[in-house]
Amino acid sequence: MEYNAFLIKYAEIGLKGKNRYRFEDALVRQIKYALKGESEFRITKEQGRILVEAKGDYDYDETVAALKTVFGVSAICPVVIDDDSEFEHLAKLVCDYVDKAYPDKNFTFKVMTKRADKKYPMNSMELAANLGEKLLDAFAEMKVDVHNPDVLVHCELRTKVYVYSVEIPGPGGMPVGTNGKAELLLSGGIDSPVAGYMISKRGVNIDAVYFHAPPYTSERAKEKVVDLAKKIAKYTGPINLHVVNFTDIQLAIYEKCPHDELTIIMRRYMMRIAEHFAKEDDAQALVTGESIGQVASQTMYSLVATNEVCTIPVFRPLIGFDKQEIIDISEKIDTYETSILPYEDCCTIFVAKHPVTKPNVNVIKCSERKLDDVIDDLMEKAIETAETIRVHPHKV
Amino acid sequence: MEVYLDNAATSKAFDEVIELCGKVMRTDYGNPSSLHNKGLDAEHYIRDSKDIIAKILKCNPKEIIFTSGGTESNNTAIIGAARAKVRRGKHIITSSVEHASVKNVTEFLKNDGYEITYLPVDSKGIVDLNVLRDSIREDTVLISIMGVNNEVGAVEPLEEIANVIRQSGQDILFHVDAVQMYGKLPINPKKMGIDLMSVSGHKLHGPKGTGFLYVRDGVRILPLIYGGNQQSGMRSGTENVPGIAGLGLASKIVYDSLDETMKRMSNLKESFREMISDIPDIKDNSGDAPHIVSITFAGVRSEVLLHALEDKGIYVSSGSACSSNKPELSNTLINMGVDNDAAESTLRFSLSRYTTEEELRYTADAVKELLPMLRRFTRR
Numbered sequence: 123m124e125y126n127a128f129l130i131k132y133a134e135i136g137l138k139g140k141n142r143y144r145f146e147d148a149l150v151r152q153i154k155y156a157l158k159g160e161s162e163f164r165i166t167k168e169q170g171r172i173l174v175e176a177k178g179d180y181d182y183d184e185t186v187a188a189l190k191t192v193f194g195v196s197a198i199c200p201v202v203i204d205d206d207s208e209f210e211h212l213a214k215l216v217c218d219y220v221d222k223a224y225p226d227k228n229f230t231f232k233v234m235t236k237r238a239d240k241k242y243p244m245n246s247m248e249l250a251a252n253l254g255e256k257l258l259d260a261f262a263e264m265k266v267d268v269h270n271p272d273v274l275v276h277c278e279l280r281t282k283v284y285v286y287s288v289e290i291p292g293p294g295g296m297p298v299g300t301n302g303k304a305e306l307l308l309s310g311g312i313d314s315p316v317a318g319y320m321i322s323k324r325g326v327n328i329d330a331v332y333f334h335a336p337p338y339t340s341e342r343a344k345e346k347v348v349d350l351a352k353k354i355a356k357y358t359g360p361i362n363l364h365v366v367n368f369t370d371i372q373l374a375i376y377e378k379c380p381h382d383e384l385t386i387i388m389r390r391y392m393m394r395i396a397e398h399f400a401k402e403d404d405a406q407a408l409v410t411g412e413s414i415g416q417v418a419s420q421t422m423y424s425l426v427a428t429n430e431v432c433t434i435p436v437f438r439p440l441i442g443f444d445k446q447e448i449i450d451i452s453e454k455i456d457t458y459e460t461s462i463l464p465y466e467d468c469c470t471i472f473v474a475k476h477p478v479t480k481p482n483v484n485v486i487k488c489s490e491r492k493l494d495d496v497i498d499d500l501m502e503k504a505i506e507t508a509e510t511i512r513v514h515p516h517k518v
Numbered sequence: 519m520e521v522y523l524d525n526a527a528t529s530k531a532f533d534e535v536i537e538l539c540g541k542v543m544r545t546d547y548g549n550p551s552s553l554h555n556k557g558l559d560a561e562h563y564i565r566d567s568k569d570i571i572a573k574i575l576k577c578n579p580k581e582i583i584f585t586s587g588g589t590e591s592n593n594t595a596i597i598g599a600a601r602a603k604v605r606r607g608k609h610i611i612t613s614s615v616e617h618a619s620v621k622n623v624t625e626f627l628k629n630d631g632y633e634i635t636y637l638p639v640d641s642k643g644i645v646d647l648n649v650l651r652d653s654i655r656e657d658t659v660l661i662s663i664m665g666v667n668n669e670v671g672a673v674e675p676l677e678e679i680a681n682v683i684r685q686s687g688q689d690i691l692f693h694v695d696a697v698q699m700y701g702k703l704p705i706n707p708k709k710m711g712i713d714l715m716s717v718s719g720h721k722l723h724g725p726k727g728t729g730f731l732y733v734r735d736g737v738r739i740l741p742l743i744y745g746g747n748q749q750s751g752m753r754s755g756t757e758n759v760p761g762i763a764g765l766g767l768a769s770k771i772v773y774d775s776l777d778e779t780m781k782r783m784s785n786l787k788e789s790f791r792e793m794i795s796d797i798p799d800i801k802d803n804s805g806d807a808p809h810i811v812s813i814t815f816a817g818v819r820s821e822v823l824l825h826a827l828e829d830k831g832i833y834v835s836s837g838s839a840c841s842s843n844k845p846e847l848s849n850t851l852i853n854m855g856v857d858n859d860a861a862e863s864t865l866r867f868s869l870s871r872y873t874t875e876e877e878l879r880y881t882a883d884a885v886k887e888l889l890p891m892l893r894r895f896t897r898r
Contacts, residue, residue, distance in 0.1 A: 338825070377894070
């Protein structure tokens with residue numbers, strides 16, 4: 123089938139009042155980004171939808187895959203567009219379309235028509251009935267079912283003629299860039315990339331912070347995190363990834379603080395540093411991949427203790443998800459295989475055998491006081507020496 | 519300072535080898551099977567390499583089959599021998615410290631109904647000849663033992679093993695994985711009683727993707743790869759002419775000066791062991807091979823020390839490189855009776871002819887500087 127355009131439908135942004143143009147413009151921008159500019163396609167807003175027209179030959183599968191990464195898209199309809207709306211021509215167009223799109227004609231159908239051009243010699247009902255008749259004449263196996271058809275053949279007369287019948291579901295959500303920015307704490311695990319994807323789905327731009335601990339963690343572990351960032355950047359757009367050397371802070375905590383509190387204290391310092399970068403990046407919130415009860419550092423008590431150091435909101439899109447649900451999404455967005463590569467990250471190296479599961483904030487604060495003489499310098503150094511990598515999505 | 523001490527994983531190619539490979543690709547790019555002169559020119563490189571290797575091994579050039587490297591040679595030898603002997607029996611003896619490209623092949627053969635006996639090793643990684651003698655059965659068709667262990671450098675008693683096989687009076691093929699031995703020790707397969715022997719090119723400053731299998735004249739094994747019947751049908755596929763030329767030249771350079779360079783390397787190895795011998799709580803697992811030093815540093819995970827050394831430009835290996843992509847414990851060390859913690863704390867330093875005293879001194883100093891700090895932070 124030779125589709126020469128795609129109709130992009132969006133759901134939620136249709137609801138916005140006077141701001142609607144902002145959302146539509148953002149969606150157009152994101153579509154352009156996903157399709158790498160406008161060299162191959164003409165992208166226009168039109169009557170509550172967006173039209174992506176191919177200028178010439180293009181790769182269908184690649185284009186659909188790219189459109190499926192654009193948040194805000196609720197459905198992608200590959201269409202055939204034609205200039206001539208004269209009935210006999212139209213009938214041939216529809217019959218050709220059905221013939222090519224459905225080699226096996228054993229199905230029920232209904233024709234749906236819309237007519238923006240009210241001067242057209244038939245009204246919508248008549249046009250639908252006449253086109254249906256032409257289809258029945260052309261293909262004997264096809265049957266009409268107006269209540270529950272297998273195939274809905276759309277034929278719309280606007281400035282041009284649109285014929286389509288396929289609706290490919292998009293990712294939904296809202297266009298990235300319409301809902302502010304957040305700073306993602308990205309590790310090499312399964313959860314945090316999914317958290318980044320989820321927050322971005324609601325239209326939020328993201329930048330990210332990764333903590334590594336050379337020589338306890340390897341260069342490969344860092345490369346893996348860059349790879350993960352690339353994979354989610356397909357959905358979120360370019361990400362500034364701050365790579366923070368956390369070794370000295372970790373060692374200081376290890377030497378001076380009780381070992382069952384290591385992870386909590388470590389995470390509190392990670393949050394503090396992440397908040398610093400959030401402010402630097404103009405992000406309004408932090409995002410983590412935490413889910414209640416998954417590990418000792420993610421019990422309700424631990425989350426409260428970690429959260430306590432933050433002055434900006436911390437969003438945890440996976441908070442109510444089971445591990446398997448998170449894995450399912452990570453497989454869908456293609457981060458799973460990378461996440462499970464066996465390189466140690468700094469959370470797994472310095473773990474106590476029996477970490478606290480019900481930390482008391484006052485006790486933790488008291489333990490942190492033991493770091494008083496060194497921690498400011500160490501934090502400053504960690505922030506100063508951080509490396510920032512501009513991550514672009516995977517170009518295949 | 520950059521110090522490369524991972525030569526048992528792979529080595530830097532000789533400049534002369536790089537030049538020769540380039541020349542073959544640039545000008546003598548013919549297919550050795552072609553009838554014209556361009557093909558003949560290419561064929562000459564293969565013949566020359568075979569002659570060089572035959573001279574080194576004191577064997578007949580037709581006993582050399584070029585392959586893509588150690589792994590393919592091991593696969594061809596073991597699977598090819600097993601298939602050729604299938605009517606005589608389905609019992610194979612090997613050691614418990616073999617490289618994955620032997621071990622996983624024998625494991626694979628289990629699916630086809632083969633029985634595998636894995637010989638234990640002593641605390642130095644040497645196979646027990648008495649157990650070997652007792653393990654030989656009427657249906658034993660192949661014995662595969664490595665020449666030099668890749669993780670600790672233990673040198674297996676190949677001639678004694680061949681003697682045990684001979685004394686059994688049975689028709690058993692003897693395969694040796696000589697990947698870590700070729701280029702380090704003199705080898706005479708005929709004299710040593712070896713029927714099949716695997717070699718890799720990139721361990722002795724040759725190109726990657728090259729190697730050969732020695733098949734003693736009169737030994738019949740089945741090929742692993744079928745096609746255009748190149749190399750007498752033993753290994754189909756257009757020969758890797760530039761690689762084969764490079765492998766031949768590397769072999770020549772290495773064996774022309776073997777005695778002298780190995781003496782130097784052995785001395786360097788010994789002085790390195792001496793340099794670090796005053797570090798507390800270490801254990802030296804090194805065998806007799808001139809290029810491998812294996813040290814257990816109690817109380818620090820090998821990966822951590824490895825990355826810390828990397829920071830100073832020193833490249834070493836934890837376990838053997840082929841298996842160290844996965845956090846898997848060293849097969850060899852565990853079978854030598856080393857406990858899990860120690861196996862997780864062991865580094866391999868492997869030398870080459872380019873290694874200098876100064877580099878080793880720098881490395882020993884770096885280890886001594888890093889260890890006290892790293893040992894402070896073990897998992898409690």
